[in-house]
Amino acid sequence: MDPLFASIYQIHELRIGTRGSPLALWQANWIKSLLEAEHEDLTVSLVKIKTSGDKIQDVPLAKVGGKGLFTKEIEEGLLRNEVDIAVHSMKDVPMKLPPGLILSVITEREDPRDALISREGKKLDELPEGAKVGTGSFRRTTQLLAYRPDLSIVPMRGNIGTRLEKMETENLDAIILAAAGLNRMGMGDRITECIPPEIMLPGGGQGAVGIETRKDDPGVMDRIYALEHDETHTALEAERSFLHRLEGGCQVPIGVYATVDGEALHIRGMVGSLDGKQIFKTEGTGAIQDAVKLGDDCAKEILGQGAGRILDEIYNR
Incomplete structure (x- = not known):
């Protein structure tokens, strides 16, 4: 210095x-x-x-x-x-x-995935038909219903401890939380399954x-x-650029996840209807120095697919 x-x-x-x-x-x-x-x-x-x-x-x-x-x-x-x-x-x-x-x-980023915690140790594919799953996230709700339309989603808010208590008091079959928070709080052993991004894209910046x-x-x-941590910062630049173009916040079902591999950056994005019946997806690869542009380009591409109509309906609510 x-x-x-x-x-x-x-x-x-x-x-x-x-x-x-x-x-x-x-x-x-x-x-x-x-x-x-x-x-x-x-x-x-x-x-x-x-x-x-x-x-x-x-x-x-x-x-x-x-x-x-x-x-x-x-x-x-x-x-x-x-x-x-x-x-x-x-x-x-x-x-x-x-x-x-x-x-x-x-x-440096922790595990960015969403985690399923179930009362009986059943994974997402093993939950019974009509199982009640608690989450306060539209993003998680949309992707859960797209993958398992039979599930019954129960809205919930609160910290990790509160949500774990609600799973018992409200007789829920499972809840969805961020794996990173559970790991940081020493509760990683409560995780039944970390849901792969192919099924549930994380929220921008998660972890x-x-x-x-x-x-x-x-x-x-x-x-x-x-x-x-340069790699995490670069990935989040792409994710936040994607969200910025879509004006995305927690009130809309948008998922985005970027990863860095050497000098290359890969990003995947998702926009869905609240009932999970319409899902638009995009992905792209570029140089790490073009992180902001890559995120913005992917957002434009998904808007071109028709995701803008869904977002307009949600924002107008």
């Missing part, structure tokens, strides 16, 4: 803005431990911020604002200099960030943790850049 830079910009304390849910706190503490291991002279503290998404638990997200409900108050804290960085599950981060903020670092900062904050950037 340039000595002049160090003397002017180096900071020795970092405040992480985070939601107070068990998974959010795990992620924030994980980032805290990585940063303190990287910098012996750095002290990191957590600032818990209750978001609108945490306060509203009895209404589907699609009816109250979507993804931004889990980031808005934390971002406001960043802009007011009440915290120095925000740690987010990338699947919760809207496509457009507030002016003055930037996604500076994307950490990845991002760090949001103020723009032009070199002291903070110097402390966090070591956590950047």
Whole structure:
């Protein structure tokens, strides 16, 4: 590091803005431990911020604002200099960030797949006809019904523990959760089956943790850049470009998943009707430096198939 830079910009304390849910706190503490291991002279503290998404638990997200409900108050804290960085599950981060903020670092992705947890250890293909499956995601609902139209989908929200309890109290046969969250919370042994992307494409950014900062904050950037994972960041650039073109949020059934193999990037995307009867799919391969263009091109292609009509119907609701 340039000595002049160090003397002017180096900071020795970092405040992480985070939601107070068990998974959010795990992620924030994980980032805290990585940063303190990287910098012996750095002290990191957590600032818990209750978001609108945490306060509203009895209404589907699609009816109250979507993804931004889990980031808005934390971002406001960043802009007011009440915290120095925000740690987010990338699947919760809207496509457009507030002016003055930037996604500076994307950490290495955990397992991005969706996981089935069933009461009797039955896999998706083994669930009885008419089985009740709990999920709060339109994306998961659409793909479940496309694969198993006989299933009965039960809407649910809440953290991992709450949903596991509801599986018992509401007598559900199974629930769908993100494998990454279960693994991070030490509950990977509860997973009956990780559903392959060929059956259920993940949501954009699922399994990845991002760090949001103020723009032009070199002291903070110097402390966090070591956590950047280039391959994950590149994949998410493609996924978020796909979602941005489709104006996709949690209120629409859109799946997208990108992977990096050396200098090549592959992306798959899906848009479906809420009843699972219409599914449009796309995929493409390109150079990693063209991630944004590749995601955008695939989104245009799927719109050309007719997915735009489905999205218009959903948005107009």
